[in-house]
Amino acid sequence: MCIGLPMQVVEPRGESALCMYRGEQTLVDMMLVGEQPSGTWLLVFLYAAREVISEQKAMQIADALEAMSLAMQGETRFDHLFADLVGREPQLPEFLKS
DSSP states (O other): OOOOEEEEEEEEETTEEEEEETTEEEEEEOTTTOOOOTTOEEEEETTEEEEEEOHHHHHHHHHHHHHHHHHHTTOOOOGGGGTTTTTSOOOOOGGGOO
């Protein structure tokens, strides 16, 4: 299984870019999304950018990954990482409704 990481472009370098996630810089292949300016958020799989995403989506993904890490450590208090879901009933997407 491959998990996508939200990374922010620090320095574009043509077909690649120096990107950051959790304080670590990584060289990312940009062939699928094209050159992007500094500050752009990307969803990165196996050192390759697959999608340009919003900062809000990047933060939601980062929070979900943090919650998964906490759960793997036995922690059960991570509702604050899903503030958009707490206190509401989940809704099925339209294409799954009959």
